[in-house]
Structures are given as C-alpha cells and as structure tokens.
Amino acid sequence: MASTTDSSAPPAGPDGRAPATGPGGGDRPDVPEREAASGGPRRSLGGRIGSVEVLASLLVLLIVFRAPLAGALSAPRxxxxxTVFVSVLVQAVPFLVFGVLLSAVIAVFVPRSFWARALPRHPALAVPVASAAGVVLPGCECGSVPIAGSLIRRGVTPAAALAFLLAAPAVNPVVLAATAVAFPGAPEMVLGRAVASLVVAMVMGWLWLRLGRADWIRLPRRPELDGASRGAAFWAAVRHDVVHAGGFLVVGAMAAASINVLVPERWLQTLADSPVLSVLALAVLAVLLSICSEADAFVAASLSQFSLTSRLVFLVVGPMVDLKLISMQAGVFGRRFAVRFAPATFVVAVGVAGLAGAVLL
Known part of the structure; x- marks a missing residue:
C-alpha cells in the first residue's frame, strides 16, 4: 500500500510544524539565526554604536566630570x-532668518524671466542696473549664487548676473539695516558699505565683459527645485539657506569670540596701529571667517581695536569673497570660473573699500 505522505516535504521540527522555506524551496533561516550570521542585533555590544549610545556616554561623562567642568566654565576667559559668542548670535539671527525668508520668496515666486525683461539689452548698461537690482534681494550670498545661475540660464548676460551676485548680499535693505544697528554711532559705515559694494560689483561686471570667456562658466542647475511646486520649492530654498548660512554664522561667531579671547591684545593692537596691515588683516579674516552678510556687521563691530576703514574693508570683502562663497561658485559655475573670479574680486574689493574708507570715514 502506497504511502500518502509526500517524501519531498521537509521533516517537521521539534514542535511538530514544518520549517519555513525561502524562494526555491530552501530553508529560510530564523530571525535569531540571521542575527547570529550578521554579528548579532544592531544595538548589541558587538553592533554599530548609534546616536543614542553616544548621547548616553556624553551624559555619563558630564555627570562624572561635573566638578572640573563647572570650574572651567567659571573661568573669566x-x-x-x-558673552561675545552669544551676543553676536542674538543680534544676527533675526536678520539672518528674515533675509533667508525674503530671499526664498523672491527666488521662488518672482518669475525668473522677469530679470531678463527688466535689464537693458546692452551688456555694459545691464551691469549697473543689475548691481542696483541687488537692493531688492534681501538675502545673503548663499541665496545670490543660485539666483545668479538662474539668471544666466534665462539668457541674462553673465556680466550682469555676476554684478548682481556681488551686489545683492551687500546692498540689500536687511544688510544695510543690520550695519546701521551694529554701528549706531557711525552712520557713514552704511553709506560707505553701499557705495563701495556697488562700485566693486560694477567694476567686476565690466571686467568680465572685457576679459571673461563664456567657456569659463558651467551653466548651473538646481535639480531639487526643478518640477517642484512653489510651496515645496520655497521650503527647500529656506532649508538650504538656513543650513548653510546658519552653520557658517555659528562658526563665524565662534571665531570672533576666539579672536577676542585667545589672540593677545598687543598683537591685535600692533595690526590695528598699521593702516596697511589692519586693512589686509581684516580682508583676509573676512575670507576665512565666511560669515553671512546679514551677520558680519556685528562681528566687525566687535573688532573695536581696528579703524573704521579696515572694518569697512571687512564688510565689503566678506560678502563677495569668502571660503563658502568660493566653494559655492566652484560648484555652481565651475572650478575654472572660481579660480579666476575670486582672486580678482578680492583685489578690487580691498582697493575700492580702502579708498571709500579714506574718503567717507
């Protein structure tokens, strides 16, 4: 008598049930077996350490070393x-947030073709008009770089778009208002910053018309905004600018506080006493700190050892040439563009700002 049991069926397990099978009829390892094969559960002692473990370790260290930490935090230095770090942030953050929001509104809700229709057809005349148009863009250089790229894509001459890129972060109402708040006793700083920044932007635009080459620019693209709704594009632009500008603001505030505490006063005073060295020192410092243009006036105001002229150079150079801006220009327009445009802008900005300071301050 033939047996009715399928001889190919897998034998029953100890509990009387057949084990699960994977694709192709093979035995499927049970969950404990999979964990054993992969080195155990993710949060086991042998697994990868996650953020929860790091946070718990930090809390334990803070508890263990609370006495020496309390003594260190009470040190005068x-x-x-x-105090310097918090004061810079408290004064700058409102201007930064306001500028990022308005910059995103203009970048998303104002048609990109509007700028091409608003500018004169002649490139030499479009440069000063584009520079003055920076007044209507309340944002920092983080927002002006992608907008300048959009202008070039829409047919705006690169000279005008680059003039707009340089002028917008320095002459818009938010930045000028922040400068007035940071220097309440020196209203000429606002005028000096606006005039010098506009002149630098126009000079660089005209220099590009004369010496620039089209193959130095790689046409930009913002894939995260292409095809997105206006609301999604708006919040994407806000998140992008807040992350970049806010992060560099914190770094700049930390650097400014460190300079005030770590650098000996006699060193700063030696640089400040020399008109040439003070200008060059703050120009280089502006490049290295990479502070958002809505916040750099408060950092400049904290460098009270230096003359108003050298601090004006700091305010003019920073929004046009700094480390984050150079990296953004290289990413948007290409490396061949950045290695030529940034050094030329630095030289022109230092010269024009120094001359403006000598005349207006």
Missing part, C-alpha cells in the same frame, strides 16, 4: 568667550 571662557565667560568672555561665551
């Missing part, structure tokens, strides 16, 4: 550092 650290208290001074904290």
């Amino acid at each position: 650290l208290q001074t550092w904290t």
